[in-house]
Amino acid sequence: MTTNMLSMTEAAAKLRAGELSPVDLTEDCLGRIHANEPALNAYVTVTDELAMETARTTETEIASGNLRGPLHGIPVCIKDLCDMAGLPTTASSKVRHDHFAEADSAVVARLKGAGAVIVGKTHTHEFAYGISTPTTRNPWNTNHIPGGSSGGTGATVAACGCFAGVGSDTGGSIRIPAALCGVVGLKPSYGRVSRAGVTSLSWSLDHVGPLARTVEDAALMLGVLAGYDARDPASVDVPVPDYTNGIRDGIAGTRIGVPTNYYFDHMDVDTKGLVEAAIEQLRAAGAEILSVELPMVETYMAVQYGLCLPEASAYHEKTLRERASIYQDDVRSFLEAGELIPATDYIRALRVREKIKQGWAALMTPGTGIDAVVAPTVPAPAAALGQDAFTWPDGSEETITNAYVRHSCPANLTGLPSITVPCGYAAADLPVGIQIIGRPFAEADILRIACAYESLTNWRQRAPDV
Amino acid sequence: MNEHRRPTPTPDAVADMAAAVDLRIDQGRAEILQPMVSLIFDLCDSLKAVDLGEISPALTFKCRAREGDQ
Numbered sequence: 001m002t003t004n005m006l007s008m009t010e011a012a013a014k015l016r017a018g019e020l021s022p023v024d025l026t027e028d029c030l031g032r033i034h035a036n037e038p039a040l041n042a043y044v045t046v047t048d049e050l051a052m053e054t055a056r057t058t059e060t061e062i063a064s065g066n067l068r069g070p071l072h073g074i075p076v077c078i079k080d081l082c083d084m085a086g087l088p089t090t091a092s093s094k095v096r097h098d099h100f101a102e103a104d105s106a107v108v109a110r111l112k113g114a115g116a117v118i119v120g121k122t123h124t125h126e127f128a129y130g131i132s133t134p135t136t137r138n139p140w141n142t143n144h145i146p147g148g149s150s151g152g153t154g155a156t157v158a159a160c161g162c163f164a165g166v167g168s169d170t171g172g173s174i175r176i177p178a179a180l181c182g183v184v185g186l187k188p189s190y191g192r193v194s195r196a197g198v199t200s201l202s203w204s205l206d207h208v209g210p211l212a213r214t215v216e217d218a219a220l221m222l223g224v225l226a227g228y229d230a231r232d233p234a235s236v237d238v239p240v241p242d243y244t245n246g247i248r249d250g251i252a253g254t255r256i257g258v259p260t261n262y263y264f265d266h267m268d269v270d271t272k273g274l275v276e277a278a279i280e281q282l283r284a285a286g287a288e289i290l291s292v293e294l295p296m297v298e299t300y301m302a303v304q305y306g307l308c309l310p311e312a313s314a315y316h317e318k319t320l321r322e323r324a325s326i327y328q329d330d331v332r333s334f335l336e337a338g339e340l341i342p343a344t345d346y347i348r349a350l351r352v353r354e355k356i357k358q359g360w361a362a363l364m365t366p367g368t369g370i371d372a373v374v375a376p377t378v379p380a381p382a383a384a385l386g387q388d389a390f391t392w393p394d395g396s397e398e399t400i401t402n403a404y405v406r407h408s409c410p411a412n413l414t415g416l417p418s419i420t421v422p423c424g425y426a427a428a429d430l431p432v433g434i435q436i437i438g439r440p441f442a443e444a445d446i447l448r449i450a451c452a453y454e455s456l457t458n459w460r461q462r463a464p465d466v
Numbered sequence: 467m468n469e470h471r472r473p474t475p476t477p478d479a480v481a482d483m484a485a486a487v488d489l490r491i492d493q494g495r496a497e498i499l500q501p502m503v504s505l506i507f508d509l510c511d512s513l514k515a516v517d518l519g520e521i522s523p524a525l526t527f528k529c530r531a532r533e534g535d536q
Binding site (some may be wrong): 058204246296298299301302303306307309321334336337339341345347348349350351352353354355356360 | 480483487488489490491495498499502503504506509510512513516518521522523524526
């Protein structure tokens with residue numbers, strides 16, 4: 001049986017009903033991974049033997065009626081920033097050639113506890129410090145980047161190598177590859193998912209979350225990944241709901257803000273048209289669409305860089321002095337430059353960030369404010385390999401890094417949850433997405449809005465022909 | 467217009483700043499880094515225009531070692 005067009009939810013139902021076995025499902029996924037790897041190179045490590053061993057165990061458990069939950073027996077992948085005991089955590093870097101994990105990261109432990117079958121560790125832009133993932137290719141067109149930094153996860157989930165995966169997002173690294181590969185990506189609220197055992201890029205901006213092919217699948221993944229963990233200083237002890245509860249309740253009366261500034265200033269024409277059409281579909285589905293002006297937009301990129309660079313340099317302080325020559329050039333330059341930012345600049349960025357957060361909180365005041373912001377996830381589809389910049393309709397140019405991070409960083413700076421869902425195909429038949437940003441810890445709300453939009457479209461019926 | 471902008475750093479200045487934090491970079495690296503450092507300083511300087519009053523930075527530090535500790 002071919003399983004490539006099944007969602008995780010559908011596959012889980014077939015597993016429960018005994019119509020599908022975890023062994024067959026895992027073999028099917030591993031077969032696709034190996035068939036696609038020459039073109040995509042999405043994986044650092046494919047864990048064939050471990051995966052099959054887990055699949056056989058889960059098959060016995062499910063057959064004997066011990067179903068652990070919706071991820072039991074489901075093949076998933078993890079970004080190679082996440083420790084998995086006994087395996088290397090390379091962060092796609094030569095710098096980590098001798099790094100082996102002694103224990104599972106929190107997210108891997110949670111996936112194992114839920115009975116998921118981990119099929120491998122996926123490529124990241126080196127140490128998550130970039131948006132292109134140069135090791136890996138976009139499954140819709142291998143002459144284009146998959147986005148990053150969770151590019152391996154985005155590519156393999158889109159190409160049906162597994163049903164879902166784990167990514168991390170410091171300036172868009174879940175949502176950018178999800179949008180550019182045509183899948184769903186969810187950056188949860190800051191503190192919602194533990195980062196214990198996950199290699200850091202920037203402690204105050206890092207988030208861990210799922211990529212999946214459907215909104216409901218992302219909800220199931222988040223339900224497993226989320227939860228308090230005292231080992232992560234940012235972790236917040238907030239109850240974890242069943243994120244699928246009410247996910248199909250619709251959006252009648254939901255107040256959605258569409259920004260009049262920032263997001264639409266510089267965009268590819270096709271992408272803008274697709275996003276505007278998606279907003280009209282949300283309106284037709286009963287949402288109240290309101291124009292909103294986002295606060296302090298002129299500071300976003302400065303604060304993003306002002307926080308990320310010094311924090312990343314602090315993390316790499318020792319290895320930069322011992323192994324500088326084996327970092328990739330772009331990452332080395334960022335790390336060296338970050339060393340030179342004075343502490344007063346860093347503190348100023350933190351203070352401006354607090355003011356940005358307050359501005360967004362005012363915009364989304366419960367009762368009087370909007371429930372969510374809807375905006376383009378990316379300003380353009382996947383850049384071509386080797387492309388450095390976009391040229392916008394007004395003739396201005398912007399580096400691809402700044403263009404993609406510009407659209408993502410507001411949710412990192414505010415810590416607000418944000419989900420991207422495919423909204424169509426732009427030039428060269430490359431996918432793009434809309435993102436929905438919600439109130440703190442209101443993941444259930446943005447999942448409901450995303451699910452309502454997804455149910456009006458048939459984008460997910462398409463799969464890349466790798 | 468912000469009145470407190472740093473002067474554009476020269477490659478020599480970049481090398482000196484790096485040495486001050488015990489980061490040894492040669493002239494070639496300093497020349498590669500100079501445009502990026504200049505751009506980052508411009509971004510940092512742009513934030514000086516924001517009126518921050520007495521606002522405190524957002525930090526995640528918690529003084530309790532474990533949940534439930536007094």
